[in-house]
């Protein structure tokens with residue numbers, strides 16, 4: 001007899017197995033969970049599976065390149081407009097999506113994807129062109145969401161309305177390249193817009209329920225660790241949903257490469273970078289999703305820092321250090337008082353009191 005106690009025995013065994021299964025599942029989750037709000041787990045929770053990005057190129061340019069604001073781009077931007085891994089703009093969006101799925105599924109079989117408009121400024125084109133491209137991507141049955149990389153000064157009202165309409169069909173998040181909140185650095189890197197422009201764009205996107213992901217570069221020349229942390233403290237006060245932390249890469253054929261050759265300015269070491277990333281995580285608002293802890297510089301263009309070529313090793317170093325320090329995202333986060341926005345350098349770290357008359361606070 002399989003269950004000597006009959007039916008009661010069966011249910012007892014079933015119950016014990018269930019408890020053990022739940023215990024081991026939760027334990028496994030606990031030991032694999034990262035101590036920060038990471039994209040992979042956030043996607044899993046939201047969509048029930050891990051989604052991968054398909055990088056697309058719809059032939060946009062950028063006001064920093066087409067002569068509107070400048071012709072040489074941001075000082076660190078490569079000729080590919082930060083979209084070296086994006087698709088071929090001569091192909092349709094559907095063709096690029098299909099090609100991306102074919103190439104990704106060899107390594108990472110997935111059922112759904114994020115269509116990522118990556119190269120240059122992906123809202124810098126006539127609204128009809130954008131509508132056609134975005135709609136084509138959204139219509140693909142395997143595309144679960146859109147991610148659109150752009151600049152905050154390239155979001156006119158007709159584009160905002162388009163994005164808002166599309167967001168009602170599938171999630172649309174907008175990636176804004178802020179890099180830093182410091183105007184001196186912004187002017188040095190030739191970003192081409194001021195902080196209030198970013199601030200207003202973030203509010204306009206938020207008012208339309210569009211999710212905002214912000215790019216931040218760590219290691220820009222002239223910035224101290226505290227200046228970089230100020231950028232995170234400022235972002236904590238805004239209705240953003242994600243941050244991409246990116247190490248400054250010095251790439252061939254950029255003005256930054258020339259500047260590096262002339263001045264040999266000091267680039268971050270791996271240890272300094274890991275330390276900075278952890279400090280950023282510690283003060284970062286806990287609900288903000290960390291989309292990236294470092295970037296993927298194109299290897300054939302990378303001049304420095306050479307260690308950044310080994311992305312897996314960089315991530316392992318950061319994860320190991322997080323574990324050793326027994327720390328986590330938000331450990332040192334102090335919410336700012338509602339109604340009082342943040343001023344770089346003046347934050348009372350205990351009370352989290354910021355003041356900046358030009359900026360409005362995040363009050364949702």
Ligand code: SF4
Pocket residue numbers: 062063064065072073074077078081082119120121151177
């Ligand atoms: S805004 Fe982006 S695409 Fe334009 S120059 Fe700067 S980094 Fe390159």
